[in-house]
Amino acid sequence: MLKHTLAAAQTEGHVPSGFATRTGISLKPRYYEDILAQRPEVGFFEIHAENYLSAGGPARYYLDLIRQYYDISVHGVGLSLGGDEPLDVAHLERVAALVERIEPAMFSEHLAWSRHQNSFLNDLLPVPYTPERLQVLCEHVDQVQTRLKRQILIENPSSYVEFHSSAMPETEFIHELAQRTGCGLLLDINNVEVSCFNHGHNPYQYLLDFPMRAVQQIHLAGYALDEHAALALKIDSHDAPVADEVWQLYQYALQRIGDCPTLIERDGQLPELSQLLKEAQQADQIRANAQELRHAN
Amino acid sequence: MQTEFHAALWQQDKHLLRDIKARGASEQDSRFSVYRNNVQHSLIEALSDIFPVCKQLVGEAFFHTMARQYSYQTLPKSPVLSDYGDTFADFIQTFVPAQSLPYLADLCRLEYRLLQLTHQAEAATLTLAQAQQRLSQVQQPDTLQLTLSANCELMQSPYAIGSLYLAHRQATPDLSQLNVYQPEALLLTKDGLYGCCYVISQAQHAFLNALIEGHRLGEALPEDVSGTAFDLGQTLAQLMKWQVFSDIKES
Incomplete structure (x- = not known):
């Protein structure tokens, strides 16, 4: 009854290994069939952990097939690591089971909170940069790394507010987090552009201050400009192509850190698969140029 | 801090807004509104995905009103959003503007069960x-x-x-x-x-x-x-x- 079978994929004996070398894209249900039919040349596919926890159905079925051919990275959006409450252990267990089953090339989560008592707010909410928050966040990252038995990456947030109560800049907070927990970092360059625009900071200075040595993955995405309210804000919407200024920041970041696994992240207004693949190729080209430049120097 | 933020997501909270850096109250509100809008929008989207036939039946505007009202009262219990909406049908039975469609609640119960079945092994x-x-x-x-x-x-x-x-x-x-x-x-x-x-x-x-x-x-x-x-x-x-x-x- 089902069109594809696991056995067919396994017999080809292909071992996925594209994460490090070629740019990946977000895995979305509308691409499942195209991916299996076309087997596009793309480095890896990234999934949101919370969309792939079910025991059956299309998500599990297609993920099991696609991971036969491609590296998978898992991006958690629901662990609420920046929360001031204990982690939801039942949810962590479900995420751990997913990680054990699909053996992703990378697991990443956010510097944000989303859970309050027994409610889940379904957004990545901001954390004030205080020593107390840092302590709790470090404990949560330790707990996840211990349970998953692997280093995880933490992503810099996109933000619309800064708090008077913050005692240190974001880059210092993230630096301390990586130092104390040994976690790696996911540098979301669209978030850098969005947050710096919203707070009147220079995104290039942000990248200079960012603890680049811990960066093990980069996210690129599109934003939306909201000019309706009292002030213009860039919104981290993931529903548009990567913007020119983000491509430029990406080039600059690669000059500083060398090559880095990269994802084109798209969650809304999904284009044809070929469109996302084009953006991935554009990233690959920038990576190749950056490599050449570094070798030439 | 987070309790205040949570409260402020659904209603203005002056104390929390004061901790937001801004050049005045209206800027504070604009900034904070992004989070409030994101949460509301994403929950309405989630309900749209879970109850597509219900949405088709009542139309986009009516569904949004209903979903916004529901999400005010009932937040998801889990980050797995396909679980959200288990009480949406009960809510619809008490939602006065939907009284002229007495079958809507049972239709939503059916849609919810079908989605759970899809996710079952x-x-x-x-x-x-x-x-x-x-x-x-x-x-x-x-x-x-x-x-x-x-x-x-x-x-x-x-x-x-x-x-x-x-x-x-x-x-x-x-x-x-x-x-x-x-x-x-x-x-x-x-x-x-x-x-x-x-x-x-x-x-x-x-x-x-x-x-x-x-x-x-x-x-x-x-x-x-x-x-x-x-x-x-x-x-x-x-x-x-x-x-x-x-x-x-x-x-």
Whole structure:
């Protein structure tokens, strides 16, 4: 009854290994069939952990097939690591089971909170940069790394507010987090552009201050400009192509850190698969140029 | 801090807003509103994905009003958003503007169950050929134990919600022949990877209910239910075609 079978994929004996070398894209249900039919040349596919926890159905079925051919990275959006409450252990267990089953090339989560008592707010909410928050966040990252038995990456947030109560800049907070927990970092360059625009900071200075040595993955995405309210804000919407200024920041970041696994992240207004693949190729080209430049120097 | 933020997501909280750096109250509000809007928008989107036929029936604007109101009262309990909305149907029953559509709540119950079935593990079932072969070897039909797969569940409604749902699955729904104000019984199961539903008679509902309770064929045959004839041969043929049996054996 089902069109594809696991056995067919396994017999080809292909071992996925594209994460490090070629740019990946977000895995979305509308691409499942195209991916299996076309087997596009793309480095890896990234999934949101919370969309792939079910025991059956299309998500599990297609993920099991696609991971036969491609590296998978898992991006958690629901662990609420920046929360001031204990982690939801039942949810962590479900995420751990997913990680054990699909053996992703990378697991990443956010510097944000989303859970309050027994409610889940379904957004990545901001954390004030205080020593107390840092302590709790470090404990949560330790707990996840211990349970998953692997280093995880933490992503810099996109933000619309800064708090008077913050005692240190974001880059210092993230630096301390990586130092104390040994976690790696996911540098979301669209978030850098969005947050710096919203707070009147220079995104290039942000990248200079960012603890680049811990960066093990980069996210690129599109934003939306909201000019309706009292002030213009860039919104981290993931529903548009990567913007020119983000491509430029990406080039600059690669000059500083060398090559880095990269994802084109798209969650809304999904284009044809070929469109996302084009953006991935554009990233690959920038990576190749950056490599050449570094070798030439 | 987070308690305040949480409260402020649904209503203005002056204390929290004061901690936001800004050149005035209206800027603070603009900044904070992004989070409030993100949360609201994402929850309405989630409900739209879970209840697509309900949304199609009532229209985008009405659905948004209903979903916004619900999400104010009931946040998700889990980061797995496909679980969200388990009480949406109960909410709709109390939502005054929806009173003119009394079947809407049951339709939402059906959509919610179908999505849960989609996410359930696919139970192993007998193919049509396997089931036919088992039946052909039967010596004593009365002692037959027909086991429905773990994906099977039954529903009943005073409204024709199954027909309404199935009509909306068509590219151009034709509701001209449909009288939604009549009771309907449904068998919910999986077709491949996805939850699906079949409209069945009240007698078939009674029969399947008896099978689920573990009765053997002889004990499961329904008595004359509300005058509708029960055709065992036809019912079994239908069920085998839908591939809902996990086992057929004599006991």
